[in-house]
Each structure stands twice: as structure tokens, then as C-alpha cells.
Amino acid sequence: MPEPAPANRPTRNAYRDRLVALLPQHPGLVCLDTDTGLFTGVDFGPAADRYINLGIAESNLMGMAAGLAASGFQPFVNTMATFAATRAVEAVKIDIAYNALPVRIMATHGGLSAGHFGPTHHSLEDLAVMRALPNMTVVVPADAAATEVAVEESLDLPSPLYLRLGRKATPPLPPAAEPPRIGVAQVLRSGRDVLLVCCGPHPVLAALAAADRLAGAGVAAAVLNMHTLKPLDAERLCAYAAGVPLVVTVEEHWRSGGLGGAVAETLAEQGPARVLRIGVADVFATVVGGHDALVTHYGITADAIFTRVLDGLDPHTPATRRDETNVDRMP
Amino acid sequence: MDVVTHRPLAGQRQTAALASRADRIREHIVAMCAGVEGGHMGGSLSVVEVLTALYFAVMRVDPRRPDDPARDIFLLSKGHAAIGLYATLAEAGYFDAAELAGFGTVGSRLMAHPVRTVPGVEMPTGSLGHGLALGAGFALGARLRGRDRRAFVVLGDGELQEGSVWEGAMGAAALGLDNLVAVVDRNGLQITGDTERICALEPLADRWRSFGWSVRECPGHDLDALVEALGSAPWQPGRPSVVIARTTKGAGVPFAEGKAQGHYMKVSPRQQAQARVAIARAASVRAALEAVDA
Structure with a gap:
């Protein structure tokens, strides 16, 4: 009998459940919370003394995690992505990254997943910030299963990890030939006409859907799930970009400094290729809506990717012309 | 609840030995400020007795085993006093005091803010409010x-003007961490002047108390008083402890003492000589008084 297809699931819940299962087996693990509510009602059993709710204090969270890590623990710290990457970033930089301590920053509400909470809670800069820090590993799992793998793999990582998670349930990726592994770009599809490089639930699913449509238009698109932004798998990126006329990045992040930045930097130096970056325009969100509505509004969709690829491959006769950098200013 | 063993209190002989340590640490600090870069002299001199009491009488540390998992932990949250810490670590034997001469120069390990590559330094500090x-x-x-x-x-x-200090203070009290002991170097001066004029800290003891800490105020250059206060912490089970050490910025060096301008100084050869004389004179006065007391 075939296995039932996995249900849609929030990546943050996948992380939580994996961690709760791991805590009793690994006495070095500590879960530090900032009253996020993610662990409400969880029974930690014999590991109850290693779940500590510090209150709403993210800088204190990062500093305490560093002190614990320097004492031989592996703390998993919990906050929203934008609080980790902006409010508490100095503690992340100096206390954790500078010392290369094995703290796991579990950053929920990544990208636009906070939806109608608005720009105070959106996290469209976190990947740029975290990837700028030496010693930091930066991972954006695309679904619940990949999240569980990343949590397991982190147990053997001697240095800090930033794991960007979502809020609401997102669909599982279709089965892939190889499982996701931290630091290795996951090949989801091969093709020689265009390379789509993406990370995170919505961008990866949109890229796969766009690749299907492009195939119908006679364009063979490769899709790389670049879940690890740092260290970036430059080898596989360059191998897949070689000889391809166009590389398009897709991410739920401002267009500066995130995946598009990382890919453009790498290809500019190591493998000349034209790079187009799809991401959120250089604006704070002015529209109100849920995660899906915002992602659609800001053009992180199969439609947008399809159009941009065709435009990019034939810039003289664009299928449509849409300046995504001014999306909020358009009538 | 943690059981913390109390350290033996200092007798008169121990105090004299500690005072000599403090003299040598002061001389090292002035010498480092006479180097090519100068240094954070005022705030390093004000914590000399605090560092001396901790490293030579209070903390359970072994300079030959800086990674001993049972060691007590020292964090210089006011990381700009690094030269005070380096001088103390060298005096304690964590590394050769000859290395101090290279402070701030190419090839040295000694930066103006503590780095973990220096034996005995637990954490890099200097951006205030992390400790x-x-x-x-x-x-x-x-x-x-x-x-x-x-x-x-x-x-x-001055560091207490950083909000993260109070985030940490509230968090530590909420967890009842009575094995955490803070010392405030209350020298009253920050870079441009009087703390009370710039951003007032008083009533400081009340502020700490209201955050759930056990508070003692202490003359910050009195080794006996410091050893007693720090050695006997925690004073209340279930509460972190803070010693508010009443100190003088630039203590022991006349041209820097009590002056905000002494925060960062490049010391001239003439000033270094003056400082040496002042430190030696204070030592001889102390010895004379000890002889009378004995």
C-alpha cells in the first residue's frame, strides 16, 4: 500500500516536535524560549528542567545562550526571525558568532509568514544579516521534513546555526531524488535553458510550478533548492549555471543581500552568468493580508517566475514588462 | 539551590600581599598606556582592587588550567578595562608579563578589548551591556x-545606561541565579563627565534591589571589604548579588585620578615616572602604617 502523502505542516511545528523528542536523549540540549507560545502545553518529561522561558528579552536570550554554549551545552533559542536578526543581532554577532558557539537560532515567522502582523513582524532582511556574520550557518528549510533533517543534522554542527522557519502550515515538497543536507544544494529538476535557484516553502514550490509551465513553453528549467545560504554550495551552483544563459533566484526576502545576493556574488566571481533576482521589492509592505496574499502581491509566484524567465531569455520582446522594484507604486 | 562554598577571608598578611599585587597591576596598566597606542587608563585603574580581590582571594581559578570545567567564571562586561584584566591575568600567571609590552601592536594577542585567544579571557567584551x-x-x-x-x-x-544590562538583571533575578555576582565599578565618570549629569543612575542600590538583586555597597579600593563582600556572596539564597564598588576613576595615579579625561590616555615618559613614584609612595605609606599597627 502506498504511504499516505504527508499533510501540510508548519516548519516551526516540525522543529518543535523534533526538538522535544531529542531533548531527553541528549543531556546537552537546552531549549530557551522568549515566551513565543510555541511550546505551550508541551510535556518535556524528564527534560523539563532544560526548557526555560526567559520572558520577552531577545538580547538576554542570545547572551545567555552563549554563556550556556561556552559551558558545554547546545542551546536551541526561540524567537521570531526579525527579532533575532535585528533586535538581538549584536548579541548574535559578538556573543555567538564571534565565539563560534553552537547555538541554534530557531527563527519563526520568517519572510512574510507573519502576514497581517505587518512589517514590524515581517523578516525580509534576516538572511542578509545572518549571512554577513562569520561562523554562522544559515538554512531555510522548504518544508517540515527538511526542517526535521536540519534539526537532526545540527546536533553535529560545532558552530552556530540560523534556521529560518515559518508560521502557518505549508505543503510538503514533492519527493526528490536526494534528501536535503546542510551545505548541499538540493537538485529538484534538471534543465539547460534556465536555472532557478530558490529557498523556502513558497519560493521553491513556485519555482517548481514555474518550471512545469516553462516546459510547456519549450524552456527546460533546472531547479536548485539552495536551502543553505551559508556556506553556499558554490560548486554545485556553478556546475548547474555553466552554459545556462540565465539564472533566476527566488526568495521571500528583500532583493538585497539574501539568496539573490549570495548567488550573484558567487556567479560574478566564479561563473559568469546573467542573474535575475526575484524577491520582495525594496519597500515595507503597505498591503494587509495573510502570508499567501502577501507572497502573491510581491510577485513570489509561478506566474511571476514564468514571465521573468521568458523576459530574461528574450529581453527584446518581453511577454510583459513589470518593474518589480516598484510594485507598490504601480497603479 | 546551589551550594556555594565561602572563601576564606583575608587576614592582615594576605591584605598586604594583595595590596602589592594591586601595585604591580597598576604599574602594568600605566606602562601599557605609555605604549604606542595609549589605553583606557581611568576605568582600568578604578577596578584594580576589584580584580585583585577576585583573582587572588575570591575566585576558584587555576592559571595553569584556564579551561578547568570547575573554575569560576570572570567576565569583564566593561571590556574597555582590558588592560586591567591583562595585567591581572599576567600577574596571576596566565601568561608572561613580558607580553604586556606588546599591547596594541602588530603580532600581539592583546587588543584594547578582551579576546578569547588570551589565556584566562572567557568572552570577548567591550560592546557594553553584554556581560x-x-x-x-x-x-x-x-x-x-x-x-x-x-x-x-x-x-x-556608565555601562548601566545600556538597556540590555537591565534585561539581563531582570532575567537573572527571575531565574534565581544566586551563583551570579555582579560588581559595579561606581567611579561616577563616563567619557564626557559625571554620570549623574549625563544620564543619572541614582538611586542605584534601590534600582538593583527593585530588580530582585541582593545589594551591598562597598569602598571599591578596600581589599578587605571587597574580599569579604565578594567572597561571601550570595548573601541571600535565590537572589543574584551585586556589589556597588565606590571607586575613583584613575585611582592611584595623580594626573588621572578623578578626571573624566583619564578615560583614555597616552602616557608620556614623564607621566609614567610620576605614576611610579605615586604608586611607590602609597606602598611605603601603607607599609609604615602596617608596621605601626603590628
């Missing part, structure tokens, strides 16, 4: 492991 949270992490780690281990954090008074 308490770090100390709370070490203290919590000791509690989770059931270890009798204390974390000592030295804060500047």
Missing part, C-alpha cells in the same frame, strides 16, 4: 550541571 546575560548563561549552566561554580561580572557605571 550580565553571558554571566547568567554560565550560572544557569552550572545549575543545570549541579556544579558549585560562580560567575562574576564587572560592569561599568
Whole structure:
């Protein structure tokens, strides 16, 4: 009998459940919370003394995690992505990254997943910030299963990890030939006409859907799930970009400094290729809506990717012309 | 609840030995400020007795085993006093005091803010307001492991204007971390002047008390008083402790003493000579008084 297809699931819940299962087996693990509510009602059993709710204090969270890590623990710290990457970033930089301590920053509400909470809670800069820090590993799992793998793999990582998670349930990726592994770009599809490089639930699913449509238009698109932004798998990126006329990045992040930045930097130096970056325009969100509505509004969709690829491959006769950098200013 | 063993209190002979240590640490500090870069002299001189009491009488540390998992933890949250810490670590034997001469120069390990590559330095500090949270992490780690281990954090008074200090203070008290001990170097001066004129800290003891800390005020250059206060912490089970050490910025060096301008100084050869004379004179006065008392 075939296995039932996995249900849609929030990546943050996948992380939580994996961690709760791991805590009793690994006495070095500590879960530090900032009253996020993610662990409400969880029974930690014999590991109850290693779940500590510090209150709403993210800088204190990062500093305490560093002190614990320097004492031989592996703390998993919990906050929203934008609080980790902006409010508490100095503690992340100096206390954790500078010392290369094995703290796991579990950053929920990544990208636009906070939806109608608005720009105070959106996290469209976190990947740029975290990837700028030496010693930091930066991972954006695309679904619940990949999240569980990343949590397991982190147990053997001697240095800090930033794991960007979502809020609401997102669909599982279709089965892939190889499982996701931290630091290795996951090949989801091969093709020689265009390379789509993406990370995170919505961008990866949109890229796969766009690749299907492009195939119908006679364009063979490769899709790389670049879940690890740092260290970036430059080898596989360059191998897949070689000889391809166009590389398009897709991410739920401002267009500066995130995946598009990382890919453009790498290809500019190591493998000349034209790079187009799809991401959120250089604006704070002015529209109100849920995660899906915002992602659609800001053009992180199969439609947008399809159009941009065709435009990019034939810039003289664009299928449509849409300046995504001014999306909020358009009538 | 952690059981913290109390350290033996200093007798008169021990105090004299500690005072000599403090003299040598002061001389090292002035010498480093006479180097090519100069240094943070005022706030390093004000914590000399605090550092001396901790490293030579209070903390359970072994300079030959700086990674001993049972050691007490020291964090210089006011990291700009690094030359005071380096001088103390060298005096304690963590590394050769000859290395101090290279402070701030190419090829040296000694930066103006502490770095972990220096034996005995637990955490890089200097961006103010980080020490308490770090100390709370070490203290919590000791509690989770059931270890009798204390974390000592030295804060500047100007540093208390950083909000993260109070985030850390609230968090440590909420967890009841009584193996965490803070010292405030209350020298009253920050870069441009009087703390009370710039951003007032008083009533300082009340502020700490209201955050759930056990508070003692202490003359900050009195080794006996410091050893007693720091050695006997925690004074209340279930509460972190803070010593508000009433100190003088630039203490012991006449041209820097009590002056905000002494915060960062490049010391001339003439000034270095003056400082040496002042330190030696204070030592001889002390010896004469000890002889009378004996």
C-alpha cells in the first residue's frame, strides 16, 4: 500500500516536535524560549528542567545562550526571525558568532509568514544579516521534513546555526531524488535553458510550478533548492549555471543581500552568468493580508517566475514588462 | 539551590600581599598606556582592587588550567578595562608579563578589548551591556550541571545606561541565579563627565534591589571589604548579588585620578615616572602604617 502523502505542516511545528523528542536523549540540549507560545502545553518529561522561558528579552536570550554554549551545552533559542536578526543581532554577532558557539537560532515567522502582523513582524532582511556574520550557518528549510533533517543534522554542527522557519502550515515538497543536507544544494529538476535557484516553502514550490509551465513553453528549467545560504554550495551552483544563459533566484526576502545576493556574488566571481533576482521589492509592505496574499502581491509566484524567465531569455520582446522594484507604486 | 562554598577571608598578611599585587597591576596598566597606542587608563585603574580581590582571594581559578570545567567564571562586561584584566591575568600567571609590552601592536594577542585567544579571557567584551546575560548563561549552566561554580561580572557605571544590562538583571533575578555576582565599578565618570549629569543612575542600590538583586555597597579600593563582600556572596539564597564598588576613576595615579579625561590616555615618559613614584609612595605609606599597627 502506498504511504499516505504527508499533510501540510508548519516548519516551526516540525522543529518543535523534533526538538522535544531529542531533548531527553541528549543531556546537552537546552531549549530557551522568549515566551513565543510555541511550546505551550508541551510535556518535556524528564527534560523539563532544560526548557526555560526567559520572558520577552531577545538580547538576554542570545547572551545567555552563549554563556550556556561556552559551558558545554547546545542551546536551541526561540524567537521570531526579525527579532533575532535585528533586535538581538549584536548579541548574535559578538556573543555567538564571534565565539563560534553552537547555538541554534530557531527563527519563526520568517519572510512574510507573519502576514497581517505587518512589517514590524515581517523578516525580509534576516538572511542578509545572518549571512554577513562569520561562523554562522544559515538554512531555510522548504518544508517540515527538511526542517526535521536540519534539526537532526545540527546536533553535529560545532558552530552556530540560523534556521529560518515559518508560521502557518505549508505543503510538503514533492519527493526528490536526494534528501536535503546542510551545505548541499538540493537538485529538484534538471534543465539547460534556465536555472532557478530558490529557498523556502513558497519560493521553491513556485519555482517548481514555474518550471512545469516553462516546459510547456519549450524552456527546460533546472531547479536548485539552495536551502543553505551559508556556506553556499558554490560548486554545485556553478556546475548547474555553466552554459545556462540565465539564472533566476527566488526568495521571500528583500532583493538585497539574501539568496539573490549570495548567488550573484558567487556567479560574478566564479561563473559568469546573467542573474535575475526575484524577491520582495525594496519597500515595507503597505498591503494587509495573510502570508499567501502577501507572497502573491510581491510577485513570489509561478506566474511571476514564468514571465521573468521568458523576459530574461528574450529581453527584446518581453511577454510583459513589470518593474518589480516598484510594485507598490504601480497603479 | 546551589551550594556555594565561602572563601576564606583575608587576614592582615594576605591584605598586604594583595595590596602589592594591586601595585604591580597598576604599574602594568600605566606602562601599557605609555605604549604606542595609549589605553583606557581611568576605568582600568578604578577596578584594580576589584580584580585583585577576585583573582587572588575570591575566585576558584587555576592559571595553569584556564579551561578547568570547575573554575569560576570572570567576565569583564566593561571590556574597555582590558588592560586591567591583562595585567591581572599576567600577574596571576596566565601568561608572561613580558607580553604586556606588546599591547596594541602588530603580532600581539592583546587588543584594547578582551579576546578569547588570551589565556584566562572567557568572552570577548567591550560592546557594553553584554556581560550580565553571558554571566547568567554560565550560572544557569552550572545549575543545570549541579556544579558549585560562580560567575562574576564587572560592569561599568556608565555601562548601566545600556538597556540590555537591565534585561539581563531582570532575567537573572527571575531565574534565581544566586551563583551570579555582579560588581559595579561606581567611579561616577563616563567619557564626557559625571554620570549623574549625563544620564543619572541614582538611586542605584534601590534600582538593583527593585530588580530582585541582593545589594551591598562597598569602598571599591578596600581589599578587605571587597574580599569579604565578594567572597561571601550570595548573601541571600535565590537572589543574584551585586556589589556597588565606590571607586575613583584613575585611582592611584595623580594626573588621572578623578578626571573624566583619564578615560583614555597616552602616557608620556614623564607621566609614567610620576605614576611610579605615586604608586611607590602609597606602598611605603601603607607599609609604615602596617608596621605601626603590628
